[in-house]
Amino acid sequence: MAIRLHDVTKSFPGNDSAGAVAVVDHVDLDAPDGRIVALFGPNGCGKTTILNIIAQIEPPDTGSVSVIGPDSRRLKVGYAFQNFRDTLLPWESAFDNVSFGLRAQGMTHESARQRVAAFLDQHGLDIPRKNYPYQLSIGQQQTVALTRTLVQNPSNVLLDEAFSALDHKARFRMQDLVVSLIRASGSTMIVVSHDVDECLLLSQEFILLSKRPARIIKRFPVPFEYPRKHELLASTEFAALRREVVAEFVKEVGA
Numbered sequence: 261m262a263i264r265l266h267d268v269t270k271s272f273p274g275n276d277s278a279g280a281v282a283v284v285d286h287v288d289l290d291a292p293d294g295r296i297v298a299l300f301g302p303n304g305c306g307k308t309t310i311l312n313i314i315a316q317i318e319p320p321d322t323g324s325v326s327v328i329g330p331d332s333r334r335l336k337v338g339y340a341f342q343n344f345r346d347t348l349l350p351w352e353s354a355f356d357n358v359s360f361g362l363r364a365q366g367m368t369h370e371s372a373r374q375r376v377a378a379f380l381d382q383h384g385l386d387i388p389r390k391n392y393p394y395q396l397s398i399g400q401q402q403t404v405a406l407t408r409t410l411v412q413n414p415s416n417v418l419l420d421e422a423f424s425a426l427d428h429k430a431r432f433r434m435q436d437l438v439v440s441l442i443r444a445s446g447s448t449m450i451v452v453s454h455d456v457d458e459c460l461l462l463s464q465e466f467i468l469l470s471k472r473p474a475r476i477i478k479r480f481p482v483p484f485e486y487p488r489k490h491e492l493l494a495s496t497e498f499a500a501l502r503r504e505v506v507a508e509f510v511k512e513v514g515a
């Protein structure tokens with residue numbers, strides 16, 4: 261379903277007498293149904309706050325947020341949180357952590373178990389199913405959290421640095437899986453990352469944000485056809501777009 265932010269601003273109370281800290285500055289965003297949009301910006305600029313506003317975890321101070329679309333699908337927001345470790349239930353196995361989201365929506369334990377087992381098998385996701393979160397590597401923990409989001413087949417997906425703990429190979433595999441699932445289901449996805457390559461490889465539109473408070477500096481269409489192979493990263497077209505984006509970024513934050 262389409263995600264629209266219109267003229268959204270947000271500030272948080274400051275820690276001292278300095279007053280409020282502006283975090284989001286008049287942001288307009290339009291992600292039509294089925295589109296993948298990337299938000300890229302410096303650390304602490306307000307990216308996670310924008311996702312929290314879209315997910316309705318935080319209300320905007322001003323402006324409006326809407327998630328609307330063809331009525332054929334029920335709105336279901338899948339949010340892969342940046343602090344994924346805090347979202348894992350320590351007393352549940354890796355497998356049960358994946359199935360937790362389905363159970364929380366009312367699916368029986370057995371149906372959720374079958375759905376998760378089929379999903380893991382179908383996509384060759386090799387997680388130690390019986391281990392508890394403390395027995396998993398941080399990359400495995402992130403895979404569990406991300407898989408929990410994907411298995412619910414959300415209509416809208418928000419990814420916040422969702423591949424940050426994965427090694428090179430695991431990252432490519434998960435990126436491929438996410439894009440193929442999202443493209444197959446027609447979901448709308450917002451990808452937040454401070455990794456330029458990740459944003460360009462995944463998205464159809466790359467939005468460059470300023471330092472805090474986050475304001476949109478520039479939007480870049482990303483014209484490459486899906487499915488995208490990772491060899492795209494080595495192509496001259498990709499390098500040219502990357503150069504353009506990085507040049508704008510450096511203008512904002514300094515070299």
Ligand SMILES: Nc1ncnc2c1ncn2[C@@H]1O[C@H](COP(=O)(O)OP(=O)(O)O)[C@@H](O)[C@H]1O
Nearest residue numbers: 272273283302303304305306307308309310472
């Ligand atoms: N709930 C909150 N209360 C107070 N300040 C917050 C809160 N959430 C985020 N901030 C502040 O807002 C700014 C932007 O944070 P965040 O959106 O997490 O940035 P990013 O994801 O781009 O790194 C930071 O200065 C952070 O300290």
Ligand SMILES: [Mg+2]
Nearest residue numbers: 307308342420
């Ligand atoms: Mg963040």
